[in-house]
Amino acid sequence: MKGYLWAPSAATSVKTAQSNWESMAIDAVGNVIEFWGFKRNQGRVWALLYLRDASLTAAEIEKELELSKGGVSMLIRDLERWGVVLRVRVPGDGSWRYRAETDLLQMARRVIEEREFSFIARIRADLAEARKLAEADARVLPEQVERLRKMEAVAEATEKALGVFLKTSRLDVGGMFERFRA
Amino acid sequence: MKGYLWAPSAATSVKTAQSNWESMAIDAVGNVIEFWGFKRNQGRVWALLYLRDASLTAAEIEKELELSKGGVSMLIRDLERWGVVLRVRVPGDGSWRYRAETDLLQMARRVIEEREFSFIARIRADLAEARKLAEADARVLPEQVERLRKMEAVAEATEKALGVFLKTSRLDVGGMFERFRA
DNA sequence: CATATAGTTCAAGGCGTTTTGAACTGCATG
Protein backbone atom coordinates (compact mmCIF):
# COMPACT_ATOMS: atom_id res chain seq x y z
CA MET A 1 0.00 0.00 0.00
CA LYS A 2 1.07 3.54 -0.61
CA GLY A 3 1.17 6.16 2.09
CA TYR A 4 4.12 8.07 3.41
CA LEU A 5 5.86 8.11 6.71
CA TRP A 6 4.78 10.33 9.49
CA ALA A 7 2.83 13.29 8.48
CA PRO A 8 2.81 15.63 11.46
CA SER A 9 0.39 13.88 13.77
CA ALA A 10 -2.63 16.02 14.15
CA ALA A 11 -2.99 19.00 16.41
CA THR A 12 -1.81 16.95 19.36
CA SER A 13 -4.97 16.73 21.44
CA VAL A 14 -7.77 15.62 19.18
CA LYS A 15 -10.84 16.71 21.00
CA THR A 16 -12.98 13.74 20.43
CA ALA A 17 -16.41 15.19 20.91
CA GLN A 18 -18.05 16.68 17.88
CA SER A 19 -19.20 20.19 18.29
CA ASN A 20 -22.56 21.06 16.97
CA TRP A 21 -21.33 23.05 14.03
CA GLU A 22 -18.98 20.28 13.11
CA SER A 23 -21.54 17.56 12.73
CA MET A 24 -23.78 20.01 10.94
CA ALA A 25 -21.11 20.73 8.39
CA ILE A 26 -20.18 17.08 8.09
CA ASP A 27 -23.71 16.06 7.35
CA ALA A 28 -24.17 18.87 4.89
CA VAL A 29 -21.19 17.70 2.91
CA GLY A 30 -22.53 14.16 3.06
CA ASN A 31 -25.75 15.36 1.55
CA VAL A 32 -24.32 17.26 -1.38
CA ILE A 33 -22.02 14.44 -2.22
CA GLU A 34 -24.91 12.04 -2.17
CA PHE A 35 -26.64 14.29 -4.65
CA TRP A 36 -23.82 13.55 -7.05
CA GLY A 37 -24.25 9.83 -6.76
CA PHE A 38 -21.63 9.10 -4.17
CA LYS A 39 -22.22 7.62 -0.78
CA ARG A 40 -23.27 9.95 1.93
CA ASN A 41 -20.69 8.49 4.28
CA GLN A 42 -17.87 8.97 1.85
CA GLY A 43 -18.59 12.65 2.07
CA ARG A 44 -18.87 12.54 5.83
CA VAL A 45 -15.55 10.80 6.33
CA TRP A 46 -13.79 13.24 4.09
CA ALA A 47 -15.44 16.20 5.78
CA LEU A 48 -14.40 15.02 9.21
CA LEU A 49 -10.78 14.67 8.18
CA TYR A 50 -10.81 17.94 6.32
CA LEU A 51 -12.33 19.93 9.14
CA ARG A 52 -10.11 18.52 11.82
CA ASP A 53 -7.09 19.14 9.65
CA ALA A 54 -5.50 16.25 11.44
CA SER A 55 -4.72 12.63 10.77
CA LEU A 56 -7.14 10.31 12.48
CA THR A 57 -7.10 6.56 12.93
CA ALA A 58 -9.80 4.33 11.57
CA ALA A 59 -10.97 3.69 15.11
CA GLU A 60 -11.43 7.40 15.69
CA ILE A 61 -13.38 7.85 12.52
CA GLU A 62 -15.47 4.89 13.46
CA LYS A 63 -16.34 6.43 16.78
CA GLU A 64 -16.89 9.99 15.60
CA LEU A 65 -19.23 9.12 12.80
CA GLU A 66 -20.78 6.01 14.32
CA LEU A 67 -19.79 3.71 11.53
CA SER A 68 -18.77 0.09 11.62
CA LYS A 69 -15.21 -1.12 11.39
CA GLY A 70 -15.73 -2.72 8.04
CA GLY A 71 -17.57 0.28 6.73
CA VAL A 72 -14.78 2.66 7.59
CA SER A 73 -12.30 0.39 5.91
CA MET A 74 -14.22 0.39 2.66
CA LEU A 75 -15.05 4.06 2.71
CA ILE A 76 -11.42 4.93 3.20
CA ARG A 77 -10.38 2.64 0.43
CA ASP A 78 -12.67 4.51 -1.97
CA LEU A 79 -11.46 7.90 -0.84
CA GLU A 80 -7.86 6.80 -1.16
CA ARG A 81 -8.42 5.47 -4.63
CA TRP A 82 -9.85 8.82 -5.64
CA GLY A 83 -6.88 10.54 -4.10
CA VAL A 84 -8.75 12.69 -1.62
CA VAL A 85 -7.53 10.91 1.47
CA LEU A 86 -3.97 9.97 2.24
CA ARG A 87 -2.73 7.21 4.49
CA VAL A 88 0.15 8.14 6.74
CA ARG A 89 2.23 6.30 9.26
CA VAL A 90 3.01 7.86 12.61
CA PRO A 91 6.26 6.67 14.33
CA GLY A 92 5.27 5.51 17.78
CA ASP A 93 1.99 4.07 16.66
CA GLY A 94 1.17 0.71 15.16
CA SER A 95 -1.80 1.95 13.22
CA TRP A 96 -2.33 3.99 10.11
CA ARG A 97 -3.69 7.47 10.19
CA TYR A 98 -5.65 9.19 7.51
CA ARG A 99 -5.90 12.75 6.43
CA ALA A 100 -7.79 14.72 3.86
CA GLU A 101 -5.65 15.38 0.88
CA THR A 102 -7.33 17.49 -1.79
CA ASP A 103 -10.54 19.23 -2.18
CA LEU A 104 -13.56 17.03 -2.46
CA LEU A 105 -14.57 18.84 -5.61
CA GLN A 106 -11.64 17.26 -7.33
CA MET A 107 -12.91 13.85 -6.50
CA ALA A 108 -16.37 14.68 -7.73
CA ARG A 109 -14.88 16.12 -10.86
CA ARG A 110 -12.70 13.12 -11.53
CA VAL A 111 -15.42 10.58 -11.05
CA ILE A 112 -18.06 12.51 -12.89
CA GLU A 113 -15.67 12.99 -15.70
CA GLU A 114 -15.03 9.33 -16.17
CA ARG A 115 -18.33 7.84 -15.11
CA GLU A 116 -21.28 10.17 -15.53
CA PHE A 117 -20.06 11.97 -18.54
CA SER A 118 -19.60 8.82 -20.53
CA PHE A 119 -22.93 7.57 -19.27
CA ILE A 120 -24.68 10.55 -20.77
CA ALA A 121 -22.54 10.39 -23.87
CA ARG A 122 -23.69 6.82 -24.35
CA ILE A 123 -27.30 7.86 -24.11
CA ARG A 124 -26.80 10.56 -26.67
CA ALA A 125 -25.17 8.07 -28.96
CA ASP A 126 -28.15 5.76 -28.56
CA LEU A 127 -30.53 8.52 -29.49
CA ALA A 128 -28.46 9.47 -32.48
CA GLU A 129 -28.36 5.84 -33.54
CA ALA A 130 -32.11 5.52 -33.14
CA ARG A 131 -32.59 8.56 -35.30
CA LYS A 132 -30.36 7.17 -37.98
CA LEU A 133 -32.31 3.94 -38.05
CA ALA A 134 -35.55 5.86 -38.18
CA GLU A 135 -34.36 8.02 -41.02
CA ALA A 136 -33.45 4.95 -43.01
CA ASP A 137 -36.91 3.50 -42.51
CA ALA A 138 -39.29 4.77 -45.16
CA ARG A 139 -42.36 4.19 -43.00
CA VAL A 140 -41.19 6.69 -40.43
CA LEU A 141 -42.66 10.15 -40.76
CA PRO A 142 -40.37 13.15 -40.87
CA GLU A 143 -42.24 14.48 -37.88
CA GLN A 144 -41.16 11.54 -35.85
CA VAL A 145 -37.59 12.07 -36.81
CA GLU A 146 -37.97 15.61 -35.67
CA ARG A 147 -39.21 14.40 -32.33
CA LEU A 148 -36.27 12.12 -31.98
CA ARG A 149 -34.11 15.11 -32.54
CA LYS A 150 -35.88 17.00 -29.80
CA MET A 151 -35.38 14.19 -27.38
CA GLU A 152 -31.72 14.70 -27.71
CA ALA A 153 -32.22 18.07 -26.09
CA VAL A 154 -32.82 16.39 -22.75
CA ALA A 155 -29.52 14.61 -22.97
CA GLU A 156 -27.80 17.74 -24.19
CA ALA A 157 -29.07 19.82 -21.31
CA THR A 158 -27.85 17.20 -18.91
CA GLU A 159 -24.46 17.11 -20.50
CA LYS A 160 -24.23 20.86 -20.37
CA ALA A 161 -25.01 20.94 -16.67
CA LEU A 162 -22.37 18.35 -15.98
CA GLY A 163 -19.94 20.36 -18.02
CA VAL A 164 -20.55 23.45 -15.94
CA PHE A 165 -20.06 21.53 -12.77
CA LEU A 166 -16.77 20.20 -14.01
CA LYS A 167 -15.61 23.58 -15.17
CA THR A 168 -16.58 25.24 -11.94
CA SER A 169 -14.83 22.64 -9.87
CA ARG A 170 -11.67 23.01 -11.85
CA LEU A 171 -11.44 26.63 -10.80
CA ASP A 172 -11.00 25.68 -7.21
CA VAL A 173 -7.35 24.80 -7.10
CA GLY A 174 -6.79 26.07 -3.58
CA GLY A 175 -6.80 22.64 -2.04
CA MET A 176 -3.89 21.50 -4.12
CA PHE A 177 -1.32 23.53 -2.29
CA GLU A 178 -2.45 23.11 1.23
CA ARG A 179 -0.65 19.90 1.84
CA PHE A 180 2.68 21.69 1.59
CA ARG A 181 1.83 24.16 4.27
CA ALA A 182 0.58 22.04 7.12
CA MET B 1 -60.30 14.70 -13.31
CA LYS B 2 -59.29 17.11 -15.97
CA GLY B 3 -58.86 16.17 -19.60
CA TYR B 4 -60.63 17.43 -22.67
CA LEU B 5 -62.92 15.82 -25.15
CA TRP B 6 -61.65 14.01 -28.16
CA ALA B 7 -58.26 14.96 -29.26
CA PRO B 8 -57.85 13.55 -32.75
CA SER B 9 -57.46 9.87 -32.05
CA ALA B 10 -54.00 8.87 -33.06
CA ALA B 11 -52.79 8.10 -36.53
CA THR B 12 -55.63 5.65 -36.97
CA SER B 13 -53.73 2.40 -37.17
CA VAL B 14 -51.34 2.29 -34.26
CA LYS B 15 -48.80 -0.21 -35.29
CA THR B 16 -48.46 -2.05 -32.06
CA ALA B 17 -45.06 -3.59 -32.46
CA GLN B 18 -42.12 -1.51 -31.37
CA SER B 19 -39.50 -0.99 -33.96
CA ASN B 20 -35.97 -1.33 -32.88
CA TRP B 21 -35.15 2.34 -33.01
CA GLU B 22 -38.24 3.14 -31.03
CA SER B 23 -37.43 1.05 -28.00
CA MET B 24 -33.87 2.25 -28.20
CA ALA B 25 -34.99 5.85 -28.00
CA ILE B 26 -37.53 5.08 -25.30
CA ASP B 27 -34.96 3.44 -23.10
CA ALA B 28 -32.49 6.22 -23.68
CA VAL B 29 -34.99 8.78 -22.45
CA GLY B 30 -35.75 6.57 -19.48
CA ASN B 31 -32.09 6.57 -18.59
CA VAL B 32 -31.52 10.32 -18.73
CA ILE B 33 -34.59 10.98 -16.74
CA GLU B 34 -33.48 8.52 -14.15
CA PHE B 35 -30.26 10.45 -13.90
CA TRP B 36 -32.29 13.42 -12.74
CA GLY B 37 -33.91 11.45 -9.99
CA PHE B 38 -37.15 10.50 -11.67
CA LYS B 39 -38.33 7.02 -12.33
CA ARG B 40 -37.01 5.35 -15.40
CA ASN B 41 -40.50 4.28 -16.40
CA GLN B 42 -41.88 7.76 -16.14
CA GLY B 43 -39.46 8.69 -18.86
CA ARG B 44 -40.32 5.63 -20.89
CA VAL B 45 -44.05 6.24 -20.82
CA TRP B 46 -43.62 9.84 -21.86
CA ALA B 47 -41.20 8.88 -24.61
CA LEU B 48 -43.60 6.32 -26.04
CA LEU B 49 -46.44 8.81 -26.20
CA TYR B 50 -44.25 11.52 -27.57
CA LEU B 51 -42.73 9.41 -30.30
CA ARG B 52 -46.01 7.91 -31.44
CA ASP B 53 -47.55 11.34 -31.49
CA ALA B 54 -50.82 9.61 -30.80
CA SER B 55 -53.13 9.10 -27.90
CA LEU B 56 -52.82 5.63 -26.45
CA THR B 57 -54.90 3.82 -23.89
CA ALA B 58 -53.50 2.61 -20.63
CA ALA B 59 -53.83 -0.94 -21.88
CA GLU B 60 -51.71 -0.15 -24.91
CA ILE B 61 -49.02 1.47 -22.83
CA GLU B 62 -49.10 -1.52 -20.55
CA LYS B 63 -48.48 -3.87 -23.41
CA GLU B 64 -45.89 -1.83 -25.27
CA LEU B 65 -43.68 -1.22 -22.28
CA GLU B 66 -44.43 -4.40 -20.38
CA LEU B 67 -45.65 -2.69 -17.28
CA SER B 68 -48.36 -3.70 -14.88
CA LYS B 69 -51.83 -2.23 -14.88
CA GLY B 70 -51.38 -0.56 -11.54
CA GLY B 71 -47.97 0.68 -12.51
CA VAL B 72 -49.24 2.43 -15.62
CA SER B 73 -51.98 4.07 -13.62
CA MET B 74 -49.53 5.55 -11.15
CA LEU B 75 -46.96 6.56 -13.71
CA ILE B 76 -49.59 8.39 -15.70
CA ARG B 77 -50.85 10.13 -12.63
CA ASP B 78 -47.39 11.51 -11.99
CA LEU B 79 -46.91 12.63 -15.56
CA GLU B 80 -50.31 14.27 -15.56
CA ARG B 81 -49.59 16.09 -12.35
CA TRP B 82 -46.43 17.46 -13.88
CA GLY B 83 -48.37 18.50 -16.93
CA VAL B 84 -46.43 16.52 -19.50
CA VAL B 85 -49.19 14.07 -20.32
CA LEU B 86 -52.77 14.93 -21.09
CA ARG B 87 -55.82 12.76 -20.66
CA VAL B 88 -58.29 12.88 -23.51
CA ARG B 89 -61.61 11.27 -24.20
CA VAL B 90 -62.31 9.75 -27.59
CA PRO B 91 -66.00 9.64 -28.64
CA GLY B 92 -66.73 6.05 -29.54
CA ASP B 93 -64.55 4.66 -26.82
CA GLY B 94 -65.26 4.05 -23.16
CA SER B 95 -61.67 4.48 -22.11
CA TRP B 96 -59.33 7.39 -21.67
CA ARG B 97 -56.47 8.01 -23.94
CA TYR B 98 -53.24 9.75 -23.08
CA ARG B 99 -50.92 11.87 -25.09
CA ALA B 100 -47.66 13.65 -24.55
CA GLU B 101 -48.23 17.28 -23.89
CA THR B 102 -45.08 19.30 -23.45
CA ASP B 103 -41.45 18.66 -23.62
CA LEU B 104 -40.08 16.46 -20.91
CA LEU B 105 -37.48 19.09 -20.15
CA GLN B 106 -40.20 21.24 -18.76
CA MET B 107 -41.12 18.60 -16.30
CA ALA B 108 -37.54 18.13 -15.23
CA ARG B 109 -37.20 21.85 -14.93
CA ARG B 110 -40.30 22.26 -12.86
CA VAL B 111 -39.47 19.52 -10.43
CA ILE B 112 -35.83 20.41 -10.12
CA GLU B 113 -36.81 23.98 -9.50
CA GLU B 114 -39.04 23.17 -6.62
CA ARG B 115 -37.37 20.12 -5.19
CA GLU B 116 -33.66 19.88 -5.92
CA PHE B 117 -32.92 23.54 -5.88
CA SER B 118 -34.31 24.03 -2.43
CA PHE B 119 -32.58 20.88 -1.30
CA ILE B 120 -29.23 22.33 -2.24
CA ALA B 121 -30.18 25.72 -0.89
CA ARG B 122 -30.91 24.10 2.44
CA ILE B 123 -27.50 22.48 2.48
CA ARG B 124 -25.83 25.78 1.77
CA ALA B 125 -27.78 27.34 4.58
CA ASP B 126 -26.61 24.61 6.92
CA LEU B 127 -23.01 25.20 5.98
CA ALA B 128 -23.38 28.92 6.46
CA GLU B 129 -24.98 28.32 9.82
CA ALA B 130 -22.21 25.96 10.86
CA ARG B 131 -19.68 28.58 9.93
CA LYS B 132 -21.45 31.20 11.96
CA LEU B 133 -21.45 28.98 14.99
CA ALA B 134 -17.81 28.19 14.50
CA GLU B 135 -16.90 31.83 14.18
CA ALA B 136 -18.63 32.58 17.45
CA ASP B 137 -16.69 29.85 19.20
CA ALA B 138 -13.35 31.14 20.44
CA ARG B 139 -11.76 27.70 20.44
CA VAL B 140 -12.17 27.35 16.71
CA LEU B 141 -9.12 28.22 14.67
CA PRO B 142 -9.44 30.68 11.80
CA GLU B 143 -8.07 27.99 9.56
CA GLN B 144 -11.03 25.80 10.30
CA VAL B 145 -13.40 28.59 9.49
CA GLU B 146 -11.60 28.97 6.23
CA ARG B 147 -12.16 25.29 5.53
CA LEU B 148 -15.80 25.61 6.27
CA ARG B 149 -15.91 28.35 3.73
CA LYS B 150 -14.28 26.11 1.17
CA MET B 151 -16.79 23.41 1.76
CA GLU B 152 -19.44 25.73 0.57
CA ALA B 153 -17.78 25.60 -2.82
CA VAL B 154 -19.09 22.09 -3.33
CA ALA B 155 -22.62 23.21 -2.73
CA GLU B 156 -22.10 26.27 -4.87
CA ALA B 157 -20.83 24.27 -7.81
CA THR B 158 -23.83 22.01 -7.54
CA GLU B 159 -26.20 24.91 -7.45
CA LYS B 160 -24.54 26.43 -10.46
CA ALA B 161 -24.88 23.25 -12.47
CA LEU B 162 -28.54 23.00 -11.62
CA GLY B 163 -28.95 26.59 -12.65
CA VAL B 164 -27.48 25.90 -16.04
CA PHE B 165 -29.72 22.95 -16.54
CA LEU B 166 -32.74 25.04 -15.73
CA LYS B 167 -31.68 27.84 -17.99
CA THR B 168 -30.93 25.51 -20.85
CA SER B 169 -34.23 23.75 -20.52
CA ARG B 170 -36.11 26.99 -20.58
CA LEU B 171 -34.76 27.77 -24.00
CA ASP B 172 -36.58 24.87 -25.50
CA VAL B 173 -40.03 26.27 -25.92
CA GLY B 174 -40.81 24.37 -29.09
CA GLY B 175 -42.98 21.85 -27.36
CA MET B 176 -45.37 24.46 -26.12
CA PHE B 177 -46.91 25.18 -29.47
CA GLU B 178 -47.13 21.76 -30.92
CA ARG B 179 -50.36 20.87 -29.28
CA PHE B 180 -52.17 23.45 -31.39
CA ARG B 181 -50.96 21.96 -34.62
CA ALA B 182 -51.71 18.27 -34.28
C1' DC C 1 7.65 -17.09 17.33
C1' DA C 2 3.63 -15.84 20.13
C1' DT C 3 0.59 -12.43 20.92
C1' DA C 4 -1.98 -8.45 20.23
C1' DT C 5 -3.87 -5.07 17.54
C1' DA C 6 -5.11 -2.95 13.00
C1' DG C 7 -7.17 -3.64 8.74
C1' DT C 8 -9.79 -6.33 5.07
C1' DT C 9 -13.29 -9.12 3.17
C1' DC C 10 -17.76 -10.63 2.20
C1' DA C 11 -22.12 -13.03 3.24
C1' DA C 12 -26.08 -11.77 5.55
C1' DG C 13 -29.19 -8.31 7.00
C1' DG C 14 -31.47 -3.86 6.72
C1' DC C 15 -33.70 -0.27 4.41
C1' DG C 16 -35.83 2.62 1.08
C1' DT C 17 -37.79 2.58 -3.37
C1' DT C 18 -40.33 0.60 -7.25
C1' DT C 19 -43.37 -2.81 -9.11
C1' DT C 20 -46.91 -6.16 -8.98
C1' DG C 21 -51.48 -7.99 -8.72
C1' DA C 22 -55.79 -8.61 -6.68
C1' DA C 23 -59.59 -6.28 -4.66
C1' DC C 24 -62.12 -2.38 -5.22
C1' DT C 25 -64.45 1.90 -7.26
C1' DG C 26 -66.68 4.33 -10.79
C1' DC C 27 -68.73 4.93 -15.11
C1' DA C 28 -71.07 3.90 -19.32
C1' DT C 29 -74.29 1.19 -21.60
C1' DG C 30 -78.19 -1.80 -22.57
Place this chain on the structure above:
DNA sequence: CATGCAGTTCAAAACGCCTTGAACTATATG
Protein backbone atom coordinates in the same frame (compact mmCIF):
# COMPACT_ATOMS: atom_id res chain seq x y z
C1' DC D 1 -80.21 -1.53 -12.08
C1' DA D 2 -77.20 -5.23 -13.71
C1' DT D 3 -73.16 -6.04 -16.27
C1' DG D 4 -68.62 -5.30 -17.86
C1' DC D 5 -64.66 -2.90 -18.54
C1' DA D 6 -61.42 1.05 -17.37
C1' DG D 7 -59.00 2.94 -13.79
C1' DT D 8 -57.33 3.26 -8.85
C1' DT D 9 -55.49 1.76 -4.59
C1' DC D 10 -52.43 -0.41 -1.55
C1' DA D 11 -50.33 -4.32 0.88
C1' DA D 12 -46.95 -7.40 -0.23
C1' DA D 13 -43.09 -8.83 -3.06
C1' DA D 14 -39.07 -7.73 -5.56
C1' DC D 15 -35.16 -5.17 -6.08
C1' DG D 16 -30.94 -2.57 -5.43
C1' DC D 17 -27.89 -0.39 -2.53
C1' DC D 18 -25.54 0.29 1.83
C1' DT D 19 -24.06 -1.28 6.24
C1' DT D 20 -22.92 -4.63 9.65
C1' DG D 21 -20.20 -7.89 12.03
C1' DA D 22 -17.67 -11.98 12.42
C1' DA D 23 -13.98 -14.53 10.44
C1' DC D 24 -9.85 -13.85 8.43
C1' DT D 25 -5.22 -11.68 7.14
C1' DA D 26 -1.38 -8.67 7.93
C1' DT D 27 1.70 -6.28 10.74
C1' DA D 28 4.11 -4.71 14.75
C1' DT D 29 6.18 -5.76 19.19
C1' DG D 30 8.33 -8.14 23.00
